[in-house]
Amino acid sequence: MESKNEHKKGPWTVEEDRILMDHIRVHGKGKWNRIAKTTGLKRCGKSCRLRWINYLSPGVKRGDFSEEEEDLIIRLHNLLGNRWSLIAGRVPGRTDNQVKNHWNTHLCKKLGIKKGKTKVGSSLQSLSKKMGNNPTSVPSKLNFEPPSNCNSATEAKTAAKDDSQSMCRFASTQEATTEDNNESSFWLSKDDLNLLTPFLLEPLNSYSLDFVWDCL
């Protein structure tokens, strides 16, 4: 156990940045907790990691978000909720922190979304954990087969492009039917996705995000 008091807090100085970058240049990323020991930097491992990822990493894009980026984030957020790391992973050069901040400060306002306690990602995890012992409590057989049942990714794409009505269709286990048959397939409005009944996201976890990407 390390003493918490040893670790400096607050904004990073140029000198600290230099030390961290030098260390990573030589040793590479990882082993964050050992950086303090080997460099004398009075920062905890977490702080070093965050500083690198959010600021020092050469891949990080600075400056304003473009309209394309904003559009992408909005659509990804509709699908994924507050899973910032997943969203950021699909927005080149942007970190989860940047995406999260931009969402909370700009896009929420832009879209007229009130900030609420919609802790989608983590609540999903904790809820599914709680439900884990009782799988029957979850409609576990939601059949999420977008490429065929979504009437192709392009349909989802078209739907998602309509900002006011963006929807994503999930098909039930029974079979994929036409969208007119609301009993075996259903649509989620953007608002529904924002409220995010957690089990609806469950199937997403088992699919490659590439599919989600294809739907955009």
Added chain:
DNA sequence: AACCGTCGCAACCGCCGAATT
């Protein structure tokens, strides 16, 4: 010019799962 409220962003915190010991 001074004060005050708001905004935006960097950084911290707490929690969790995975990896290691």
Added chain:
DNA sequence: CAATTCGGCGGTTGCGACGGT
């Protein structure tokens, strides 16, 4: 196999910058 450490995530906070009065 249990305990500990590490890395990662999302939510939250603190503070400087900025604009309005």
